[in-house]
Amino acid sequence: MAGQRSAAQEEVRFRVLRLLQDNPEMSQRELANAVRISVGGAHxxxxxxxxxxxxKLGNFSASSDKRRYAYILTPKGVVEKTALTKRLFLRKCAEYDALKAEIMALHDEVGTGITPHE
Known part of the structure; x- marks a missing residue:
């Protein structure tokens, strides 16, 4: 259970870093909606x-509302995002392989009258 929670938390961190790299001016609410977590979770x-x-947190200078902030990835953040990307890619590939094997096993169980894409 702890492993699944850790993987889910890692995926949330990855998605947040990925979104902020492209959209540093996202509000916490926008970020929460995009990642599908609560605003408190995003905070x-x-x-x-x-x-x-x-x-790092900085003022979003293009905004008329000077209370808006920009979340900017630091060099350390870019390195961490790269490492998270690699780990997530490897985990998703393993999940894909396991799912593909399960689909083939079910296909063999059902018989040859059905193709996996029907």
Whole structure:
């Protein structure tokens, strides 16, 4: 169970870093909606990423509302995002292989009258 939670948390961190790299001006609400977590969850993740030095907080100068912030990936954040990308890619490939094997086993069980894409 802890492994699944850790993998899910890692995926959330990856998705947040990925979104912020392309859209540093996203609000916490926009980020929460995009990642499908609560606004409180987004705040928690952002705070943790700031504390770890993976993102830094700056004013979003193009905004008329000077209370808006930009979340900018630090060089350390870019390195971490790259490492997360690799781990996520490897995990998703393993999941894909396992799912493909399960589909083939079910196909063999059902018989040859059905193709996997029907």
């Amino acid at each position: 928690y993740v952002l705070s943790a990423l700031i504390e770890k030095g993976l993102i």
